[in-house]
Structure formats: C-alpha cells, structure tokens
Amino acid sequence: MPQDRNKTVLDNGIRILTKQMPHVRSVATGVWVNVGARDEKAEEAGLSHFIEHMIFKGTKRRTALQIAKEFDAIGGQCNAFTSKENTCYYAKVMDTHVDTMVDLLSDIFLNSVFDPGEVERERQVILQEIRMLEDTPDEHVHVMLARNIWGNHPLGRSILGTWDTVTKFDSNAIKTSFNRAYQPERIVITAAGNLQHESFVELAAGAFGIIGKENDFPERTPPTMGWVTTAYPKDLEQVHICLGTEGVHSSDPRRHACVLLNVVLGGNMSSRLFQEIRERRGLAYAVYSFASSYCDSGLLGVYVGVAKANTEEVIRLIMREMNRLKEEPVDSAELRNAKEHLKGGLYLATESTDTQMTRLAHNEIIFGRHIPLQEVVDEVEKVTAEDIMALAQDVYKDGAVSLSLLGPVDGNASYEDLLAP
Numbered sequence: 001m002p003q004d005r006n007k008t009v010l011d012n013g014i015r016i017l018t019k020q021m022p023h024v025r026s027v028a029t030g031v032w033v034n035v036g037a038r039d040e041k042a043e044e045a046g047l048s049h050f051i052e053h054m055i056f057k058g059t060k061r062r063t064a065l066q067i068a069k070e071f072d073a074i075g076g077q078c079n080a081f082t083s084k085e086n087t088c089y090y091a092k093v094m095d096t097h098v099d100t101m102v103d104l105l106s107d108i109f110l111n112s113v114f115d116p117g118e119v120e121r122e123r124q125v126i127l128q129e130i131r132m133l134e135d136t137p138d139e140h141v142h143v144m145l146a147r148n149i150w151g152n153h154p155l156g157r158s159i160l161g162t163w164d165t166v167t168k169f170d171s172n173a174i175k176t177s178f179n180r181a182y183q184p185e186r187i188v189i190t191a192a193g194n195l196q197h198e199s200f201v202e203l204a205a206g207a208f209g210i211i212g213k214e215n216d217f218p219e220r221t222p223p224t225m226g227w228v229t230t231a232y233p234k235d236l237e238q239v240h241i242c243l244g245t246e247g248v249h250s251s252d253p254r255r256h257a258c259v260l261l262n263v264v265l266g267g268n269m270s271s272r273l274f275q276e277i278r279e280r281r282g283l284a285y286a287v288y289s290f291a292s293s294y295c296d297s298g299l300l301g302v303y304v305g306v307a308k309a310n311t312e313e314v315i316r317l318i319m320r321e322m323n324r325l326k327e328e329p330v331d332s333a334e335l336r337n338a339k340e341h342l343k344g345g346l347y348l349a350t351e352s353t354d355t356q357m358t359r360l361a362h363n364e365i366i367f368g369r370h371i372p373l374q375e376v377v378d379e380v381e382k383v384t385a386e387d388i389m390a391l392a393q394d395v396y397k398d399g400a401v402s403l404s405l406l407g408p409v410d411g412n413a414s415y416e417d418l419l420a421p
Contacts, residue, residue, distance in 0.1 A: 005360070005370055006197035010209045013184040016201050017360045017370075019192040021353060027098050027193035028353040030090040031109055031208075032361045034186040038084045038154040038220060038294070043168075045154075046161015047177050049082040050126060050169055055089060056080070057118040059111035064118070067108060074100050082159055085294055086365065092354060095194040099203055106207030114178070116171040123166060130160050137240045137406050138286065138305060144404040145242040145301060148230055153223040155297065184211050188364050192356035222296045229403040229415050238305040239407035243318055246395040247291055247298025250366050254394075256379045257387045258291055258300070263338040264330055264388070265289040265321060266302055270337065272321045273302065281317075283310045295366070300395055308408045315403070315418040325392035329385035339380055346373060 004020045037048050057064045071078045076093040089109060093101045133140055143158045150156030160166075189208065191200055225246060248258045266273035266289030277287045287304040302322075306314045330338075349355040350373060363371045401419045 007364075007370075008197070008201045008205075010184070010205055012209060012211055012213055014187045014189065014208050014211065015364060016189045016191075016204055017364055018190070018195060018197045018200055019356050019360055020195060020197070021193050021356065024194050024353055025095055026092055026353050027095050027101070027191055027195050028090065028092040028357040029098075029101060029105065029189070029191040030088050030357050030361055031105055032188045032190065032365065033087045033182055034085065034188070034365050035087055035181040035217075036083050036085040037157065037159040039181065039218070040154055040157075042152070042157075043165060044177065045157050045165045046126070046159070047165075047169060047174070048087055048181070049159050049161065050122070050166065051174055051178050051181075052080045052082045052087055052089075053122050053126060054114050054119065054174055055108050055112050057122060058113055058115055059107050060113060061107055061111060067104065070100070070104055076101060078104070084155055084159065088361070090354075090357070098195060098200065102200075102203040102207065106204070109182075110207060110211070112178075114171045114174050119169070119171045119174065123169070126160065126166055127163060130158075130163060130166065133158070133160060137234070137236055137238075138303065141240040141242040141404050141406045142301075142303070144230065144232060144406060145244045145402060146299075148228040148402040148404055149225050149244055149299065150223050150297075151226055153221070155223050155294065180214070181217060182211075183214055183217060185213070186217070187211070188361050190357045190360040190364070192360065193353040220295065225297070225400075227400050227402050229419070231405040231409040231411050231413060231415065232407075233409055233411045234407055236407040239308050239311045239405055239409055241304050241306065241311065241315065241318075242301060242404045242406075243315070244299050244301040244402045245322070245400055246397070247300040248293060248391075248395075249296050249298050250293040251295075252293075252298070254387070254391050255293065256376075257383045257391045258293075258298070259342060260335070260338050260380070260383055261325060261388050261391055262289050262291040262300065263341055264334060265325065267338075268341055272324075273304075273318065276321065277304060277314060277317055283307075283314055283317075311405070311409070312415075312418055315415065319401075319419060322392070322396050325389065326396050327389075329389045332385070335383075335385055335388070339383075342380055343377055346376065 006018050008016045040047055074093055074097040078091040080089045091101050147156045248254050273287050277283050284304045284306050289302045292299040302318050
C-alpha cells in the first residue's frame with residue numbers, strides 16, 4: 001500500500017483505512033457497514049433505513065439535540081445513507097476537530113438507545129419520505145423498474161420499505177436487527193484528509209474495538225432477473241420512462257467496458273441519447289442512461305421524461321441506439337472522448353476528501369485491496385470498441401428488456417412491440 005495510505009485490522013476484525021492528504025485542512029470519515037436493503041426479509045423491508053435514521057436520535061450520553069449541537073459547534077457536516085448493499089455514517093470536519101468527530105460518530109454508532117418515543121416520531125418522518133418518493137415520479141419509476149426486473153428478491157424492493165412494514169417496526173425489532181447485522185467483519189472505517197494514521201487508529205480503536213463478534217448473519221442470495229413491461233397510470237404532465245437490461249456485477253472484469261458503454265449511450269451531454277432525443281428532436285428535457293452494480297448482479301438502464309404523444313417514438317429511439325451498440329463498433333473518436341470524460345471525472349474527484357474516503361471503503365468492501373487510480377485508468381485505456389460491442393451483445397439480448405412507464409398512460413396497453421430489435 002502506498003505511503004499515504006494505511007490499513008489496520010483491529011482484534012475484533014474491524015478494518016480501518018486512511019489516506020493522508022496534507023495539503024487540505026479537512027478530514028472526512030465514514031463508518032461503513034456492509035449491510036443494506038438487500039439483506040432484509042420481506043417483512044423487514046425498510047428496516048436498515050429505519051436504523052440509519054434512529055442512530056442520530058439519542059445515545060446513552062447525548063440527546064438528539066446535543067448530537068446536532070456538538071456537530072454544529074465544530075463546523076462539521078454529518079449525515080448517513082442506506083443503499084441496497086451498504087449503510088454509511090459519515091462526517092467531515094476541520095483537522096483540528098478529528099477527536100471530537102470520532103467521539104461523536106462512535107457514540108451514535110455504539111450507544112444509540114432506540115427510544116420508543118423517538119421511534120414513533122421518526123416513523124412519521126419515514127412515512128412522509130415514502131410519500132415524497134411516490135410524489136417524485138422521476139425517482140419512483142426507478143423503484144418500479146427494479147421491481148419489474150428483480151421481482152420479490154430484496155433488490156427489487158425500495159430501500160425505504162413500504163407503508164405496511166414501516167408501521168410495524170418497534171424499538172425491540174430495530175435493536176435486534178442492529179445487533180444482528182452490525183458485526184465487526186462487516187464494518188470498515190475510512191478516513192481521508194490531513195491526519196496521521198496511527199493517531200486516527202488510536203482514537204477509533206478505543207471505541208470500536210469493543211464490538212464483539214457474532215456470525216449468525218445470513219448470506220446473500222443471488223437474484224434472478226425477469227423481463228416485465230408495466231404501465232402505471234397517474235395524473236401527471238409527462239410520461240416517465242425507465243427501461244432496463246442486464247448489467248455487470250461490481251467486480252466483473254467487463255466493468256470498465258460497461259462504464260464506457262454507459263457514457264457513450266447516455267452518460268453525458270454529447271452522448272447518443274442526449275443528442276438524438278433532446279438536441280436533435282427536442283423530445284425531452286431529462287434523458288440519461290445509468291449503470292447500477294451489486295456484488296452479484298447489475299443493471300443498465302435509461303430514463304427519460306416525455307409528453308404522452310411522444311412516448312412510443314422515444315422508446316423506439318432508445319431501442320435503436322441500444323441495438324446500434326450491438327451491431328456497430330463505437331468509432332475511435334467517440335471512444336476516445338468517452339475515455340477522457342471518464343478519466344477527467346476520476347481525477348477531479350480525487351481532490352475531494354469525501355471521494356477519497358468513499359473510494360477507500362469501496363475498494364476494501366468490493367475487492368479487499370487498494371486499487372490505485374492509475375490501475376483503473378490503465379484498465380479503461382485497454383477497453384476497445386470490440387469490447388464494448390461484445391458487452392452490448394451480451395446484455396442487450398432480444399426479449400431481455402424491462403420497461404416501466406408512469407404517467408398519463410393506458411395501464412392495459414401493450415408495449416412489447418416497441419422493444420423488438
């Protein structure tokens with residue numbers, strides 16, 4: 001590992017990784033748990049997200065207000081997020097306040113009381129978050145697409161859970177799930193900024209080293225993918241379209257080709273979909289492609305919001321561009337531009353302590369090792385037009401397309417003909 005990066009494994013198995021950035025005055029820290037929405041049973045849907053909210057609602061030492069005040073008093077930023085596979089509690093402070101930051105993060109992580117009264121109050125907040133998602137069609141249609149593709153598998157469910165599941169969680173259920181899931185072998189602590197590794201480990205180990213080992217957490221079940229087309233009528237101005245096909249998992253050797261394919265298809269303003277649908281035809285304001293990768297599955301998708309009258313035309317245009325990637329190699333100039341776009345984003349992001357902290361965690365959780373940025377760039381440079389075309393042929397199979405439509409559509413209409421090659 002390079003001299004500016006260090007790793008220590010505590011006796012209980014928690015991994016601590018740091019990157020020293022002496023030219024900055026900040027330190028970003030994340031406590032990562034390799035547990036997320038995909039690790040829930042159907043009746044637990046939304047429980048990981050509920051735990052994330054409750055972590056900030058009071059400990060044995062601090063009330064929720066005291067937690068907020070102490071972070072504000074040091075000019076710090078603190079937040080958390082839950083994804084399909086991970087939960088992260090992160091903070092960013094000036095380098096003079098690292099000890100306070102670690103004390104606060106460790107306190108909320110280790111000593112949260114999950115007070116029943118706070119659970120009831122936070123339940124209402126989360127229920128409103130669910131309603132807000134339902135009122136945000138350009139986000140809600142992605143949840144619908146995931147349900148189409150993964151069905152009853154946890155990857156097919158919303159991270160937020162459902163109204164029915166969230167209303168049933170109580171303090172005991174939250175405590176039990178927290179104690180079962182937040183095990184040392186699943187915890188990675190990362191920090192980047194103006195810090196010394198040994199000093200940071202000393203701070204963190206004193207708190208997190210007390211977590212005991214248990215090994216009763218269930219293994220993840222690989223999903224199977226289905227290809228379903230659904231139309232959800234709703235009184236909206238636009239039809240929100242989300243189309244998805246098979247992608248690649250997070251450690252797939254083809255992942256660099258996948259990222260470049262996504263850039264070419266709809267990943268920036270010069271991409272094929274943006275230029276064809278928005279710039280040349282004026283059919284949409286928002287149009288983009290996306291790639292989602294998990295430990296054992298992946299999704300390549302396209303989103304666009306259009307007027308009802310343009311729905312079928314836009315779907316045909318998306319399918320045309322996807323099929324072009326199967327049939328014609330990307331030309332050298334387009335591939336070069338995609339590589340430079342990707343490399344530029346990678347290099348610019350490294351200037352952020354937040355990004356460096358996140359990158360440490362992702363590399364450790366997914367690959368179990370540090371991956372130098374130059375190694376990533378070298379792999380990107382190796383990708384050929386033929387690699388992208390071969391990947392497109394693998395993932396854009398006839399009939400292996402899911403489509404979700406939300407808005408002023410006929411719920412009984414058939415759209416399968418639009419997905420034909």
